Amino acid sequence: MPSQLPMPLPPIALTQGDPAGIGPEITLLAWQQRKERALPHFACIADIEQLSRLAKRLGLDVPLAACGWDDVERQFATALPVFPLAEAVAAEPGQPDPATAAGTIASIKHAVAAARSGKAAAVVTNPIAKSVLYAAGFAHPGHTEFLAHLAADGGPAPLPVMMLWCDALAVVPVTIHVPLRAVPDLLTTEMIVETGRIVAHALTRSFGVASPRLALAGLNPHAGEDGALGHEDAAIVRPAIDALRSLGINASGPYPADTMFHARARAGYDAALAMYHDQALIPIKTIAFDDGVNVTLGLPFIRTSPDHGTAFDIAGKGIARPDSLIAAIKLAARMAARHQQAMI
Known part of the structure; x- marks a missing residue:
């Protein structure tokens, strides 16, 4: 009997991000490059009038079409599909304004709802500025925590893992946006194990890696140098590796972080777990500064994002590059296709 053919993927839902940043600009550019970059169908949840003003300002020939999710595929060939926000956006590029926070939050909420209902295959979030949202009363530490809150449906929030x-x-950084001096006190064996478990599951389900290999970095220089440079690697990280192995996960380390990221070392693992933010982000931004992707694992929907911020300093100047957003859209579609294939 022939195997069942995969169904076409629903469109990708793009959030507007902070409208004064480069998110709207790179969204326009991504659609403009849709053919040569072989992009899947996507729609932006935004203020269509603000996008129109921006396209005119930048001299971009990007027709816009207000539509619902069922119309995206039909419109995509000739216009950027836009799911219009009720909240009008008056912000100018490079001039962040707390008055835009309601629209930014509404865009995220709608994208998540579309993904959870099956109308969208995945969520791709354009960059936000937390300080702008905080000034408007936003109660969550950041983008990822807000997504976890939306996924909770009033129950316990899932643990979101940033890859x-x-x-x-x-x-993957095990601890993320915390001061460096706080990391040793926050880092626990249980936190590392739960992060590793989520990463291994995602590598299998979303990336097609049958037997994921995880390499764990040490916290201290030279992974503690047998206790001479700190005891956390022996007391916290190594027990986590043993626990992951007991779960059937191929985990190894702790390795000195300064020797983990050259090409030969990378060939030995599928994902690296770093103990703190810069330990993870320095190598990825060195290797893929323009086209790295931020992926949130552990949520009940697919979420990717460009691996950069709002870039207010260059917004509206016509020099922003859409490479990271394009990579995020393509990876989201690739992950969604894996999920769909697993369900057949």
Whole structure:
């Protein structure tokens, strides 16, 4: 009996991000490059009038079409599909304004709802500025925590895990946006094990890696040098590796972080777990500064994002590059196709 053919993927839902940043600009550019970059169908949840003003300002020939999710595929060939926000956006490029926060949040909520209902295959979030949202009363530490809150439906929030991805490297910081001096006190064996478990599951389900190999970095220089440079690697990281192995996960380390990220070392693992933010982000941004992707694992929907910020300093100047957003859209579609294939 012939195997069942995969169904066409629903469109990808793009959020507007902070409208004063480069998110709207790179969204226009991504659609403009849709053919040569072989992009899947996507729609932006935004203020269509603000996008129109921006396209005119930048001299971009990007027709816009207000539509619902069922119309995206039909419109995509000739116009950028836009799911119009009720909240009008008056912000100018490079001039962040707390008055735009309601629209930014509404865009995220609608994208998540579309993904959870099956109308969208995945969520791709354009960059936000947390300070702008905080000034408007936003109660969550950041983008990822807000997504976890939306996924909770009033129950316990899932543990969101941040993976930075490019073709050459997948790396996960176990602790993320915390001061460096706080990391040793926050880092626990249980946190590392839960992060590793989520990463291994995602590598199998979303990336097609049958037997994921995880390499764990040490916290201290030289992974502690047998206790001479700190005891956390022996007391916290190594027990986590043993626990992951007991779960059937191929985990190894702790390795000195300064020797983990050259090409020969990367060939030995599918994902690296770093113990703190810069330990993870320095190598990925060195290897893939323009086209790295931020992937949130552990959510009940697919979420990717460009691996850069709002870039207010260059917004509206016509020099922003859409490479990272394009990579995020393509990776989201690739992950969604894997999920769909697993269900057949």
